[in-house]
Amino acid sequence: MxxxxxxxxxxxxxxxxxxxxxxxxxxxxxxxxxxxxxxxxxxxxxxxxxxxxxxxxxxxxxxxxxxxxxxxxxxxxxxxxxxxxxxxxxxxxxxxxxxxxxxxxxxxxxxxxxxxxxxxxxxxxxxxxxxxxxxxxxxxxxxxxxxxxxxxxxxGKIGKHVMISGGSLIRKDIPPYVKVAREPISYAGINSVGLRRRGFTNDKIFEIQKIYRAVFQMKMNTTQAIEFIEKEMLPTMERDEIITFIQNSPRGIVKGYGSNKE
The missing domain is CATH 2.160.10.10 (Hexapeptide repeat proteins)
Incomplete structure (x- = not known):
């Protein structure tokens, strides 16, 4: 051979x-x-x-x-x-x-x-x-x-189950379970299609959406968002994985589209 x-x-x-x-x-x-x-x-x-x-x-x-x-x-x-x-x-x-x-x-x-x-x-x-x-x-x-x-x-660090749009320039870390697109690269929602293909339930996907709503859509900075998530949401493997990723990102994660949060 x-x-x-x-x-x-x-x-x-x-x-x-x-x-x-x-x-x-x-x-x-x-x-x-x-x-x-x-x-x-x-x-x-x-x-x-x-x-x-x-x-x-x-x-x-x-x-x-x-x-x-x-x-x-x-x-x-x-x-x-x-x-x-x-x-x-x-x-x-x-x-x-x-x-x-x-x-x-x-x-x-x-x-x-x-x-x-x-x-x-x-x-x-x-x-x-x-x-x-x-x-x-x-x-x-x-x-x-x-x-x-x-x-x-x-x-750079890219979390699990992430979907990245073609032609992207990735200068910030990307936390798990999300889609990113646009220029500059930014949050574009949960990778729900990919998660369903890999056996995630609707309840689990909804939980992940709630977490990222706090991170990207509730007009809180990252520290405030993590405090809110830890207070308001029950501990799960996915919740803790997202929090740990964000806390261990020295350069910071991508932002929400059009966001000026620091």
Whole structure:
């Protein structure tokens, strides 16, 4: 299943039923899980771990050194989870000493020409559409959908189940369960369609809507909104997750559309 016109370093570990198409290069200390397909003209450089049942399309480069002037040759890696698809010309860089790795989770779809920089953590079941740019040290939660040609500033945080409109410039953190759109990027409602598809009940979606009504629509600043939520709404996993995300966002979260809140 490994074409004779490939270059596989003898120190690489290739699992069972792996297909590697011609003109692909695989470097040292690379691990490829079973049943993975690697297309032609793929470059997998050193210190990369790829899971089972992945699909990697032509032109993709995984494990190149970071585009970070502070990188000093430290021993870092890229980790790709099971069932993930990387489409044409995706680039994923190794980590730096800041974190030590760049990680993409299970069952993700990273579409053509997107870039994931050093020290990023991408969760499970994430879809990143064509031409997105993810700068260094970005964290993206599970089930995020990022529209094409979007860009995330370094150290950004995106919560779980977020839907991002295409062409967005993301300079602020995005809390979980919401949609964001417009320019500048701002709150555009709850990702109710995505939540229903993933089994959230109407009552749970209504609870999340009430929380974000306080955050974005009741003319309170962030501190006042959190105090109101903690006082008026019963503790739940989702409530506490939203509060914790907002409180742990040094750069602040996106604002409501047309809001001047600080």
């Amino acid at each position: 490994i074409h004779q016109l490939t270059a596989v370093d003898p120190r690489a570990k290739i699992g069972k039923n792996v297909t590697i198409e011609p003109f692909t290069t695989i470097g040292a200390n690379v691990t490829v899980g079973s049943d993975t397909w690697i297309g032609p003209n793929v470059t997998i450089m050193e210190n990369v771990k790829i899971g089972k049942n992945c699909k990697i399309f032509p032109g993709t480069v995984i494990g190149a050194v970071p585009q970070d002037l502070k990188f000093d040759g430290e021993d870092t890696q890229v980790i790709i989870g099971d069932g993930t698809t990387l489409r044409e010309c995706v680039t994923i860089n190794r980590g730096t000493k800041a974190l030590g790795y760049t990680k993409v989770g299970n069952n993700c779809l990273i579409m053509a020409t997107s870039h994931i920089a050093h020290d990023c953590i991408v969760g499970d079941n994430v879809i990143i559409a064509n031409g997105c740019g993810i700068a260094g040290h970005v964290e993206i939660g599970d089930f995020v959908v990022m529209g094409g040609l979007s860009a995330v500033q370094q150290f």
